[in-house]
Amino acid sequence: MELTQATLSDLLARLGPADGYMYLPGELDPQDLTDLLAGRYGAPRTLVLDGFTDPTVDESRGAALLVPFEDRAVRMRAWAYGDRWVGTGTARDAEGTERPVLVVAHREVPELVKAAPDEHVDWVERLVRITGWTQPAQRPDVDWAEMESRLGTALPSDYRRMVETFGEGAFDGYLDLNQEPGTDLGEDGLFIWAGTEHEDLYCWRTEGDDPGRWPVVVRSFDGQDVPFQCQAAEFVCRILVDPHHPFTMARCFDTHWFMNYREGS
Known part of the structure; x- marks a missing residue:
């Protein structure tokens, strides 16, 4: 064979x-x-x-x-x-x-239950459940203090948890999770935290002193900026499962996983 x-x-x-x-x-x-x-x-x-x-x-x-x-x-x-x-x-x-x-x-796949506006949601945990991620944390020892010192800013906690949990790879083998935010668009007030093969860049608009409140902005392949009032992990959850989201992946993938680029345990 x-x-x-x-x-x-x-x-x-x-x-x-x-x-x-x-x-x-x-x-x-x-x-x-x-x-x-x-x-x-x-x-x-x-x-x-x-x-x-x-x-x-x-x-x-x-x-x-x-x-x-x-x-x-x-x-x-x-x-x-x-x-x-x-x-x-x-x-x-x-x-x-x-x-x-x-x-x-x-395998039982949990649904993405809608959350009330004032409800605290652990979007990283939901992302783990949606993708069926079973590996131990891939990068638990990232030196965030050193990275944030070089970047000159603190980073959103949900992004740090995504990197620590999933490590180097792509959601649905399509959305690449940056292991360090890209500053190529820094002059526009944007840090890039992920991207796709269609050349869409997923960014934060780095406005204000609280990274936890930085909104997600999609810089599309044609240079247009589309803002979303949510954090990175919530954004990923929603584009994975919501077929009506403007940047949905649910129309292309009816199953969801994280493709780890490194050998796991």
């Missing part, structure tokens, strides 16, 4: 939309399949390594992928992709032979 992205798509289609799994030919290198899935969904989470299951694995972290194999999973890597868990690795079959496997399982 020659492994390509087309082959992978065919295998996933054969598993269908419901829970399912398949044993693959023994000569197939499981790492090749892992690499293909990582190229599609980003860095995986390790559920099982050398027969030992991560004790933190539960329903919110892909436990459903292990159900078909009981205690026979030898290695298992997992990805959250919208309403689906996808996993691959090796497991022992009924005869006790270790073989490569591909498995999918349903």
